[in-house]
Amino acid sequence: MPRNSLKHHLYVIIFGTHTRAGRIFDIALIIAIISSLVVLVLESIPSIGPKWASVLRYFEYSFTLLFTLEYILRLYCSPKPKAYAKSFYGVVDLLAILPTYLAFFFPSASFMGVIRLLRVMRIFRILKLVRYLQDSNILLRSLLMARRKIFIFFSTVAILVTIFGALIYVIEGPEHGFTSIPQSIYWAIVTITTVGYGDLVPKTPFGQAIASMTMLLGYSILAVPTGIITAELNQEMNSHRQLVKCPNCSKSGHEADATFCKHCGSELADPDQRVVPVDETQNAP
Amino acid sequence: MPRNSLKHHLYVIIFGTHTRAGRIFDIALIIAIISSLVVLVLESIPSIGPKWASVLRYFEYSFTLLFTLEYILRLYCSPKPKAYAKSFYGVVDLLAILPTYLAFFFPSASFMGVIRLLRVMRIFRILKLVRYLQDSNILLRSLLMARRKIFIFFSTVAILVTIFGALIYVIEGPEHGFTSIPQSIYWAIVTITTVGYGDLVPKTPFGQAIASMTMLLGYSILAVPTGIITAELNQEMNSHRQLVKCPNCSKSGHEADATFCKHCGSELADPDQRVVPVDETQNAP
Amino acid sequence: MPRNSLKHHLYVIIFGTHTRAGRIFDIALIIAIISSLVVLVLESIPSIGPKWASVLRYFEYSFTLLFTLEYILRLYCSPKPKAYAKSFYGVVDLLAILPTYLAFFFPSASFMGVIRLLRVMRIFRILKLVRYLQDSNILLRSLLMARRKIFIFFSTVAILVTIFGALIYVIEGPEHGFTSIPQSIYWAIVTITTVGYGDLVPKTPFGQAIASMTMLLGYSILAVPTGIITAELNQEMNSHRQLVKCPNCSKSGHEADATFCKHCGSELADPDQRVVPVDETQNAP
């Protein structure tokens, strides 16, 4: 791709984040996304939706046209349009505009309008490209490192919830609202996560004893995922500090917000630039 | 036991997990267990259970026969059948098939059907034999190391719950639903675990003050088990990293997901094989 | 105090925990305390209390006599009876027997019976003297080290709860159940601790927005006490490991459950004896 072509200029503005034009594009896009979400939400409020229907529809059509234009430009300037269209964010971009067209041609499909709320996910793409990349990566790597422990934890919760749900179903029975095992498992989840809606409550003393055990268990196993994440995060942050090296004396171990080397005093690289934004190439290389 | 006998071949398939046949057996077993659980759950749903009763019963009988066959094979090929039958999983295996036979001969005992939900525990055995062994062990060792602190924590919670339950019983009394001390202790547990069903709520200002104290206490002591688990997990993970040694340079301290030694670059042992699965011999040696 | 007097023998049995007789005394006392608690709880249940009133009263009188005898013996054999009577546990011991005598002479004071539930605190004394001393001390020291941070945390919660309570009082008002500022502060505590009874709920959109903010705030500041306790516990456990020294090679850093020195292999002191039980002298020196 020639460096001075229109295509390349567009690519730098739309996919890049390091130029001034790129940043203005990103901010404008975030404003457009949030505005279109506000329109969607207003549409659903009984006292506003029907009254302002025509105005809101006009706004919705404008935003859809805008996002359609943006989608076409992304397809046009991306060096690998197919890869972009198939990528996660490519699909989200398409799903963000499709329902409006479908509702236009098939008015009965208007309930699909909620899919447009997926637009909220587009904000993620913009955020992660800019400055929060590094911290986001630390969080993600911690979760990835802990994925096995988290899987074991959720299997344990699933089994506990099945057993306690079945127990309460046998003890309390349909006359107290526990009409089926799935319903009782739903109660067990509501209880073990300490949400406690109160739409299903045990009435017999023995049922209340089982419920108390479920609560205390839920209350204490909440400590396990926290322990897992914290321990991983601790290790991840420690190993991360080792990665940043002073360009002058090559010593590592600098605080995350340090701008000068604590050994020789020479300036360190900008925290936002220290790690190469690996995901950028992934979206549209 | 001769290495080429049918008995030994069966043993490797049923109890082992390292051969291809053993893995296929495990996956087939997990599918069968989950399917039989789905049948059980469907049976309990008022709009499905009675309508499809005969079909569901047919499936239930098939699964019970299958699990009976498996149980007999386990007894046959295990080198110490008695030890297997008395072991935790041996009892679970038996409890998973017994209720169906009992319900067949004594139809009034059908409520025992829920015991069949214990089948869910059989999934644990398979899971722990395969790849999640190591992380599961770290979690278990952390909990074991912290058992005294956890015991102290639960004694404190039990005493707090008794005192606050008695206080609210005296202040609110039967006219606001606190009909007995066990009922009031149940309320205290619902409150201190932050579940908060709302079936029992204090109505007097003084009762609400006591409830507020209970909540704030519950809210803050939740920090204690988390702190305990995290601190133990931190130490366990650190000491674990010391266990894995490079076969070439014998240096330890490798990350949990490292595949190469960070000192000399030679390949490390497969993480899943690093620790000998100690529990395997325990079930059926 | 002469070492062979009856007084000294009694002292060793009642206050000590290292002799066989002392341990049997402790276990018998725990059983008596728990039994007397069960009697108290049974008394409060409407379907049991009135029916078995005379039997339960008989048991209550027996336990009270027993505890009275124990209290007199403690006063008799303690080297400093006055110090014992004024100590925390001396007062608890007296409060555990007084209400029964008061109810006997002034029948109208029967509601004071609940004070007898303080007997539950006597279990603490016995527990802490025996084996859980060390871990209990680590937990207590962590809480003491963190007391300033915990105080700041609770002041912040108190101020937040006042502000959000006042806000919801102005927005929702008496017509939605928020009849006064204390009532609204009670709502804010129920919400910020994520208990959520549901007896008071915001009905207006703006009230729900304020409630959402309160929830998200409560949800995230829960992280602060956990962080404080974990960080302190981590440091406490690390410094504790440094305290235990091998009697042979004098090296420290042993795991909490180690029985042999990991450097030279010689046996370490019994974990339960490693730290001098400082509280024993405090109760009755």
Next chain:
Amino acid sequence: MPRNSLKHHLYVIIFGTHTRAGRIFDIALIIAIISSLVVLVLESIPSIGPKWASVLRYFEYSFTLLFTLEYILRLYCSPKPKAYAKSFYGVVDLLAILPTYLAFFFPSASFMGVIRLLRVMRIFRILKLVRYLQDSNILLRSLLMARRKIFIFFSTVAILVTIFGALIYVIEGPEHGFTSIPQSIYWAIVTITTVGYGDLVPKTPFGQAIASMTMLLGYSILAVPTGIITAELNQEMNSHRQLVKCPNCSKSGHEADATFCKHCGSELADPDQRVVPVDETQNAP
């Protein structure tokens, strides 16, 4: 400013905390603030407010006069009165007295009285100037260091809440109380934070499945902020221990509550004086 002028004396008493007069002033101020808050709260209680209206109003006027006098003195003795009036606490001080005057001249503006509850924030200023400064700073720095991770966490929660709110709106619909998307997002926040009022609950099996997912998600992502705060706090506390240096041997690494150097035994600086109260100059230099 001459060191012996009345202005300087007042400045030391009102803004300073190191002299005896300054401490007495601070304690008197805290008592006055809390008393005026109690008056405000009593005013709002239906059974007390109207009955004691005149007495409470008299107290309110007294406190307002007192705080007005204090505000004028602060303006008078501050070396930079304008900077003080524009500072955060200057505005809070003004807001604490203004509503009473407004309600006096415009009786209809009495609902603004709740703004007076902002007086509660004045307690913060006094607290932070005295002894809790250091620990408060550690907590604040940890939160500041973690601000990016916390921002990512809250963005994720906001997006999840929007998606799950929209899902439940489509599935349950207005007939089960989910009348609009904002209402449904409110439900999602109530559920994901595990508050669970129970004013809005899913009734259909599919809605309950979505609710279960929301709960389990909320239950487990609660681990993320805790992990972040703990890891930062851990690092902050470690680096803080390095800051305190022995005035004799210049070695660092002392425990937070140490009063003597652990290397040479010479006395360390008083923990409360170790760090210069940086905020003091900020308020009124």
